[in-house]
Amino acid sequence: MSRKLDLSHSLQQRAETFFPGGVNSPVRAFRAVGGEPPMIASGKGARMIDVDGNSYLDYVLSWGPLMLGHCAPEVVAAVAEANAKGTSFGASTPAEADLAALVVEAFPSIEKLRFVSSGTEATMSAIRLARAATNRKYIVKFEGCYHGHSDALLVKAGSGVATFGIPGSAGVPEEFVKFTLALPYNNVPALEEAFAKFKDQIACVIIEPVVGNMGCVPPRPGYLQAVRELTQREGTLLILDEVMTGFRVSFGGAQELYNIKPDLTTLGKVIGGGLPVGAYGGSATLMDQISPLGPVYQAGTLSGNPLAMAAGIAMLKTLGENRKMIYPALNVMAAKLVAGILDAAKSAGVPLVANQVGSMFTWFFADHEVFDWDTAAPCDTALFGRYHRGMLDRGIWLPPSQFEAAFLSTAHTAADIDLTIAAAREVFASLK
Numbered sequence: 245m246s247r248k249l250d251l252s253h254s255l256q257q258r259a260e261t262f263f264p265g266g267v268n269s270p271v272r273a274f275r276a277v278g279g280e281p282p283m284i285a286s287g288k289g290a291r292m293i294d295v296d297g298n299s300y301l302d303y304v305l306s307w308g309p310l311m312l313g314h315c316a317p318e319v320v321a322a323v324a325e326a327n328a329k330g331t332s333f334g335a336s337t338p339a340e341a342d343l344a345a346l347v348v349e350a351f352p353s354i355e356k357l358r359f360v361s362s363g364t365e366a367t368m369s370a371i372r373l374a375r376a377a378t379n380r381k382y383i384v385k386f387e388g389c390y391h392g393h394s395d396a397l398l399v400k401a402g403s404g405v406a407t408f409g410i411p412g413s414a415g416v417p418e419e420f421v422k423f424t425l426a427l428p429y430n431n432v433p434a435l436e437e438a439f440a441k442f443k444d445q446i447a448c449v450i451i452e453p454v455v456g457n458m459g460c461v462p463p464r465p466g467y468l469q470a471v472r473e474l475t476q477r478e479g480t481l482l483i484l485d486e487v488m489t490g491f492r493v494s495f496g497g498a499q500e501l502y503n504i505k506p507d508l509t510t511l512g513k514v515i516g517g518g519l520p521v522g523a524y525g526g527s528a529t530l531m532d533q534i535s536p537l538g539p540v541y542q543a544g545t546l547s548g549n550p551l552a553m554a555a556g557i558a559m560l561k562t563l564g565e566n567r568k569m570i571y572p573a574l575n576v577m578a579a580k581l582v583a584g585i586l587d588a589a590k591s592a593g594v595p596l597v598a599n600q601v602g603s604m605f606t607w608f609f610a611d612h613e614v615f616d617w618d619t620a621a622p623c624d625t626a627l628f629g630r631y632h633r634g635m636l637d638r639g640i641w642l643p644p645s646q647f648e649a650a651f652l653s654t655a656h657t658a659a660d661i662d663l664t665i666a667a668a669r670e671v672f673a674s675l676k
């Protein structure tokens with residue numbers, strides 16, 4: 245069952261001389277699961293090929309963006325066409341408004357937006373805007389939610405309600421996160437308590453409407469509605485961080501799925517079609533506070549980049565035109581995969597539970613419901629690591645961490661699902 249990884253191995257060693265851990269984003273290093281990350285040579289449809297020629301059925305899909313799989317012909321053609329005209333001008337091009345029109349049509353809560361180059365920039369800028377618009381300092385985030393790596397959002401607070409933030413990374417001074425309150429997800433009383441304690445001081449609540457970054461954790465019925473009502477009552481802006489969920493759980497994101505109208509939305513991943521794009525947007529009144537119209541400064545040399553816009557347009561057009569077919573089909577296929585793996589685990593006596601929203605899902609090595617960070621954290625990560633390595637050996641590429649969501653694309657087939665379940669049966673049997 246062992247793959248040959250000689251070339252990957254030597255290229256990884258070379259990479260380690262240049263990059264910390266050999267990678268340009270930490271989770272790619274496979275530290276959470278053990279084993280060595282293969283170096284990827286190419287991708288096509290639902291599969292990636294490594295430099296040694298091994299093939300993998302891909303359930304990570306660049307951490308979400310590739311709704312149409314690798315090298316979707318529409319995206320490849322659009323990028324090639326844009327590329328021939330020039331890669332960047334530092335001046336506006338028509339494609340920016342073309343992509344914006346598609347975003348605004350899909351997200352009625354967004355009247356105006358600004359493109360940036362990553363999800364991190366989108367959330368960081370949205371928070372700056374929220375603080376300016378409310379003239380308040382505190383922000384609320386939720387434990388287990390990830391909003392990119394800016395200082396104020398890298399907070400991993402303890403389980404205490406409305407405790408002052410403690411930095412989740414070296415190099416972030418306490419002073420920089422003292423206005424960040426981290427609360428448990430899916431917990432309305434904790435939010436009420438924070439509002440009582442910090443009356444008229446909370447600028448915004450930022451939330452993943454379906455969490456992807458502690459593994460897939462859906463909002464409980466009524467939770468998002470309660471968050472919306474409380475924020476409205478308190479004059480606090482609600483930022484739905486839909487960097488992962490936008491155009492993923494539904495064409496109009498989680499806000500369409502759960503019928504929630506936020507004040508600001510952050511986007512990324514799918515809107516770039518696999519190229520670096522992020523966005524934040526909301527009402528025209530709010531967005532007009534951004535420079536050059538307003539006092540909130542935010543800029544980007546490569547923002548609205550023509551190649552990235554072209555990829556995003558091709559992606560959103562294809563998804564939009566086929567939305568009635570694509571989203572229900574992905575949902576059904578994901579449900580079949582999730583159920584099949586759960587069944588395989590059950591037959592083998594391996595404790596496993598799962599969460600799924602559309603084509604976003606996670607299997608947790610636990611025997612209890614996972615609905616927040618405190619219930620996600622005790623999962624058996626060692627067992628997950630063995631499962632991950634076993635699946636990788638059988639050509640199935642899963643997220644290399646228990647606390648990440650897996651995804652489907654339109655390129656995945658029913659046969660791929662069957663093959664994955666069969667592989668899981670073998671791996672579960674070997675875990676005993």
Ligand SMILES: *Cc1c(COP(=O)(O)O)cnc(C)c1O
Pocket residue numbers: 361362363364365367390391392393452456457485486487488512513522
């Ligand atoms: C991926 C992600 C981000 C960060 O986006 P980057 O493009 O990696 O900076 C922010 N929020 C959520 C919900 C994400 O999933």
